[in-house]
Amino acid sequence: MIVTIDGVAASGKSSVASGVARALQVPYISSGLLYRGATLLGLQAGLDLHDARALLVTLQAQPLRLEPLAEGNRVWHAEQDVTEQLHSTRMDRGVSVVAALPEVRAWVDAQLRALEAPFVAEGRDMGTNVFPQAPAKFYLTASPRIRAERRARERPEDVPAIEAALILRDQLDAAQSAPATDAVVIDTGPLTLEGVIEAILAHLPA
Numbered sequence: 471m472i473v474t475i476d477g478v479a480a481s482g483k484s485s486v487a488s489g490v491a492r493a494l495q496v497p498y499i500s501s502g503l504l505y506r507g508a509t510l511l512g513l514q515a516g517l518d519l520h521d522a523r524a525l526l527v528t529l530q531a532q533p534l535r536l537e538p539l540a541e542g543n544r545v546w547h548a549e550q551d552v553t554e555q556l557h558s559t560r561m562d563r564g565v566s567v568v569a570a571l572p573e574v575r576a577w578v579d580a581q582l583r584a585l586e587a588p589f590v591a592e593g594r595d596m597g598t599n600v601f602p603q604a605p606a607k608f609y610l611t612a613s614p615r616i617r618a619e620r621r622a623r624e625r626p627e628d629v630p631a632i633e634a635a636l637i638l639r640d641q642l643d644a645a646q647s648a649p650a651t652d653a654v655v656i657d658t659g660p661l662t663l664e665g666v667i668e669a670i671l672a673h674l675p676a
């Protein structure tokens with residue numbers, strides 16, 4: 471059984487996926503962390519983030535591994551846990567450039583498809599592209615202002631600056647962010663985190 475949870479930036483995907491996965495007692499997979507990890511390696515190597523070939527060479531030479539822990543996914547680069555470096559404003563800015571590269575998308579997709587079900591997978595294209603066969607698909611939305619207010623608790627910038635960055639990233643991610651035609655769309659704006667998790671659990675096939 472695979473459950474997919476896609477949606478726009480800061481719509482609640484990873485928190486909701488974690489809660490749903492805990493209720494089902496299965497792992498969850500945060501696909502965005504692999505794009506963020508690829509961005510970190512590119513920046514550390516001083517690469518032009520548009521240079522797909524150089525990025526691929528770096529990714530293939532330097533192992534980057536997603537560890538789908540229930541309490542929060544980790545990303546390992548060789549022996550180093552780099553997870554804490556992946557959620558900065560700098561990484562938010564670069565990641566959509568890297569995620570637009572078909573070669574990087576193919577690298578991420580291969581890593582995700584190698585994982586053993588059951589799990590909950592969250593990202594942008596889990597239900598459309600990576601796991602189209604999943605029997606339960608969800609898509610989370612919320613207004614840019616609400617998402618910015620939530621993310622402002624995790625970033626040093628103020629709400630208007632975060633809101634502008636979220637709108638820009640939504641535009642840059644639009645190509646891979648459409649909901650699957652068979653996804654249940656949930657506006658998380660008026661709901662608590664627990665409310666979203668409960669709504670998803672209520673929709674799951676028995």
Ligand code: ADP
Binds near residue numbers: 658662
């Ligand atoms: P995403 O994975 O889509 O970027 P996160 O799970 O990181 O989103 O959520 C962004 C922030 O919003 C987190 O601080 C999270 O706790 C909070 N959050 C998520 N869903 C809700 C909700 N329904 N109500 C209030 N806060 C929420």
Ligand code: CDP
Binds near residue numbers: 565596639
């Ligand atoms: O949590 P947030 O929505 O802010 O970001 P994320 O899920 O960690 O994703 C970071 C970036 O990775 C997104 O802005 C997309 O550019 C890219 N991404 C993607 O293209 N496809 C996915 N399945 C997941 C993430």
